[in-house]
Amino acid sequence: MESECVTTPFGRRPMSLAMLLKQRRGEAIEPGARRNKWKLFRSVCEARAGLGVSDRALTVLDALLTFFPDDELSGEKGLVVFPSNTQLCLRARGMAAATLRRHLAGLVEAGLISRKDSPNGKRYIRRNREGGVDEAYGFSLAPLLARATEIETIAARIAADRQMLRAMKERLTICRRDIAKLVSAAIEEAVPGDWERVSSTFQALLQRMPRAATLENLAPILEELETMRLGIINTLELQEKIQIASTNESQIERHIQNSNPESTSESEPSLETRQEANRDYEPWAGLERREPGMAGKDGEGLLAIVRTNAAGLKSFPLSMVLQACPDIVDYGPGGAIASWRDLMMAAVVVRSMLGVGPSAYEEAAGVMGPENTAAVMACILQRGESINSAGGYLRDLTRRAERGEFALGPMLMALLRARGSSSSHPAQAASR
Template identity: 65%
Template sequence: MESGSVTTPFGRRAMTLGMLASQQIAETIEPGTTRNKWKLFRAICEARPALGVTDRALNVLDALLTFYPDNELSEDRGLIVFPSNAQLSIRAKGMTAATLRRHLAGLVEAGLIVRKDSANGKRYARRDRAGAVSEAFGFSLAPLLARAAEIEALAAQAVADRELMRITRERLTICRRDVAKLISAALDEGAAGDWEKITCIFREIVARLPRAPGIEHLTSVLDDMSLLREEVVNQLEMWTKTQKMHSNESQIERHIQNSKPESTYELEPSFETKQGAKSADRFGQPSGPIASENEISNSAGDAGGGKKLTRRPIGEGGAMKSFPLGMVLQACPDISDYGPGGQITNWRDLMTAAVVVRSMLGVSPSAYEAACAAMGPENAATVIACILERGGHINSAGGYLRDLTRRTEAGEFAIGPMLMSLVRANSSIRRKAG
């Protein structure tokens, strides 16, 4: 397009400021700029929504590009094509004249082509004696070349947005499937939890998706669905660990011959050696008295003579003494906040809360499993409750629990003095508060 030229449309078509702006843009082609016309056309197709053109208009632009003699668009070779409506209709796959004119106007309005009309509105070219085109009237493709960088950027953005949409849809589909199947598995296995409420939340999140969601809708729903999946997984992991603890407990009990029934719990601490007192002293109170050995006589029945079973102190083959749940909660009231529903009503609730607190205190699963194996699940949960109660005085909860586990295996630790110390401490605090 000749520099500084301004052309107005032929006939009844009015001149607009948009046409003037397109002609001005067409004059800003950088010297030496070239583009492959078909690669540029593909970029226009990718950026079609941003450019504001229809797919039928792109068919007309495709037909116009076929009349450009070279594959490379270049200002040096001229950028005006001048096919008649009849020729253009054939290459536009038989598009009618009225439809053709409408889509040509759409391309002009979108700033992709510029009209350069002759005096009588005909499209033609003047050639010199050498046969080269000296002047042409028709449609200028100069805006395509001038806006090539912009079009390519829009195309790249469109591709990126489409890829983001695809990835987000895929992630949402997987996340939605995970939550649905995890809830189904929890219901089938009878896992503890308010699964009816979680199912309602899941359905509410899914219902927020419109029929044709945009990236904003998908991202928002994906964030909420991911949080719900994390919550479901956490609940199932806690339940699984609790079940594993019960399994470990049953395995341990098969190897204990002299375990006392829960109904024979005593309130006094016992089976504590002098070495074990060191562990209790860490809580700021002296250890309890050392109980003597208890002789338990069992009748052998009519089959033979009697047999004596001796309950030995810790460290001599005996089982660790347990204490009533009420005493544990009296000594360690803080653990109740971590139970199901914010309360603890049985040993299972206490062990469930201990798993949560164990993770919060930074105690590794292996350290807790070792404590369960050495002390028993109830006693290990009780120790976790005690550590929580005096957490400000313990630098490393995991290291402290491993030390207590080692002392338990060596028969040097009992829970009684620890609990009694905390009971006395809490009682004095309540008296001062009163």
């Protein structure tokens, strides 16, 4: 803890209860807490929108961190820096003094730093006889270290949202292209249907797309476009089945007429085929298929909703991933994982902890998809003791996925079998 006393502001700046609470909260550093100051600064930059600070304020924070002599922030060390405004302006890329004071106040207001004013308002250090620091007055970095876990969680959530938004935009682009080309093909082939209405509805959906895209405003539009695409595909497939059935019917009728010209009975061998075609035409036909998975705790088989991405990988249920890789749960928001978004946030934290570079992770997400990449990171964490380089292992899996040589299912099944065998050993020993 940096200090147990309350520091009131110097001069005309008033004291408030909010300032007191922020100061106390900034001093509440967990025992043994330590962070690399530049890694923590990158997390602050990532979480800038959630923390409510501007990019110019981050420039000032960067300058303040350069005055701290060590690369590691720790509660056992003095966390007060005491540069003059002149030196701060120089290290803040020549920022004007008035602008510097405004952004320093913004950092204090955001709870990232706190002031420790001297009796005369100057920033200085007093050393003892041994040359050590006896007292320092300036700006304290203790709030930054105290909120390190919170800042990293916000940064992980924003990174996961950005990755999901990028994947959603890609799906939206492909869906728009598919609908436009399928409608054009249907009109050129003279497929029966109200294609003018479909085209006008499609254009109306495109006009609803906002300029500032977010997960909340893009999700309903994408869902409507995918539903429209599915309906168009089903209509075209039904038309193809009807044409095939009509062709088979005419061929069978000619065969009957040639083999038995005296017969006056009429048969319709294509009726059953048409009925099957009509039964196949469902609003969501072909969208997903289910495969039996490993048995769950209640003995019932897990049904894996199988979807394929660009690399041909299958996506398995979140419950199966968590059952195979329970260690990832501790890194979720609040120590729990309730959705794929929580899993991707936890995967970003684990990626940083295991030393996996952002480029390797983004490359894997581009090939395997965000959900599968998060599941792979959970598997890597579960098998952490047997993997020397998590980053190299992830890059190797990405290359194998591009060649179609990697599947997530066997990895999950192996972990499930390992957990099942390890949990069954005590029971076997007791039975002996």
